Every structure is written in structure tokens, then in C-alpha cells.
Amino acid sequence: MPATPPIRVLVWSEFRHEKINPKVSAIYPDGIHEAIAAFLREDSGLMVETAFLDQARHGLESARLDATDVLIWWGHMAHGEVSDDVVAEVKRRVLEGMGLIVLHSAHYSKIFKALMGTTCSLQWRESTDKERVWNIAPHHPITRGIGHCFEIPQEEMYGEPFAIPTPDELIFISWYTGGEVFRSGATWQRGHGRVFYFKPGHETYPTYHQPEVQRVITNAVHWARATVCIPDRCENIAPLEPLPPDPEADGRSTHAYV
Ligand code: ZN
Secondary structure, three states: OOOOOOEEEEEEEOOOHHHHOHHHHHHOOOOHHHHHHHHHOOOOOEEEEEEEOOOHHHHOOHHHHHOOOEEEEEOOOOHHHOOHHHHHHHHHHHHHOOEEEEEHHHHHOHHHHHHHOOOOOOEEEOOOOOEEEEEOOOOOHHHOOOOOEEEEOOOOEEEOOOOOOOOOEEEEEEEEOOOOEEEEEEEEEEOOEEEEEEOOOOOOOOHHHOHHHHHHHHHHHHHHOOOOOOOOOOOOOOOOOOOOOOOOOOOOOOOOOO
16 A cells, blocks of 8 residues: 655744744744644654745745645734735635634634635733633544643633634534633635634744644644645536527527636
């Protein structure tokens, strides 16, 4: 039996907070994208690369996206600086079959809003909340190895209402010390691609160093991997069987899709 090819993963982040906030660079000296890539590289089934906002075309050239099975997206302070052209290409790739994992404040990224079709707004608070993440889909591949719940000692609070379309699958619900709850893990099918949103990951906390969070993201990469690449087509096609003659037809189509 031929060996399964590795999953080609591209981890993208803004890489801005780390350059201006010493608190963030102390936790993620090489950037959030490199911290995520580091634990993913421990999985021999993954081939992991990174990219960030200030690279040419944000490090997301067409050929690179075409060679990506799963894209991971972390953004926060510079959503507006992401080029609309790049967003359109990422969206095209998701619709063709590429997996997309959207982390933390990337709920407000252009690409997530484009794929959801809603505002994706929420309530938030940066304080001293603990986050308890409840696993409400213990059958799901994304929660493999995760028990009933796990706690993140300190995290930013994200609360409902979260303006997303009803998820295909709800994976996690979080509770915070302040009393709020939030749909913190959810999936959607978009075209031929799978999308997973996972809330934890505020930049001033060491959330991406926590084993449970790493486990969820690694599981999600395997779940979201592209299995097809089906470019969009909208063709005028000939019938498979001979059709009876149409006495009204003049031989010309009145429709043209471009
Ligand atoms: Zn945050």
C-alpha cells in the first residue's frame, strides 16, 4: 500500500504584536506562527511552513496556496492590511478543497467574514478570566485525546452573541470566570473545503504552549486536510442521452455564464 503523503500545512500570522510588545515577544520570541509550527513539526505526518503579513503578498503567493492542504490563520491588529486579492485567492482555495483553521481574533479577519457571510462580531474582555473549554463532541476527530474539559489559567474572554452562521458542528463551548459562555470551537463546510474556528490564543498569554490547545490544533489539521482540488466550473453541457426534438428551439442558447 502506498504511504500517505504528508499534509502540507502553512501557518500564517500577522507577526506584529511580537515586534512592539515585549510581553508578547517574551512568550513567542519567533512569532506566534513559529510557535504553532514548532509543535506541528513534532507530527511526522505534517510538512509545515510559515508565512506572515509583511512578506511580499503576505507570503501567500498563488503557487504556495495551490501547494497547501491546510492553512492556519492568526490575525488581530491588522485585518484591514490584508490585500483583497489575497483574500479572494484564499477563498477560492477553500472552495476548491483546502482546509482552513481560524484562530482566536481571526474571527474578524477578512477571509473568515467572507466565508461566513456574517459580521462575526462578539463580546470581549481582557482581564483575569480563567477559560474552561468544554468538549461537547467527544466523538469528533478534533477532540481526540481531549477529556470532558480543560482549563486555560488566563485568557481573554470572548462572549455570546457570536455573529456566525449556525455551525455544521459545534465542538467546544467555553465558560469564563466572569460568567459568560462562548461557542469556542465550530466547523463549517464551504464548497469542497473544511473550516474550523478555535477561540483560544490571545497574544499576551502562553496559550499555544499548552498541550491541550496544541492537541486540538494538530487534530484539526488532520481533520481539515484537503482531499480534493475541484476548481469552480459552470459549464453548458451536452445531454448524456439523445433528447426529443424541441420544436421551439432555434439552435441558439439564450444563456451565457461567464
Ligand atoms: Zn485577543
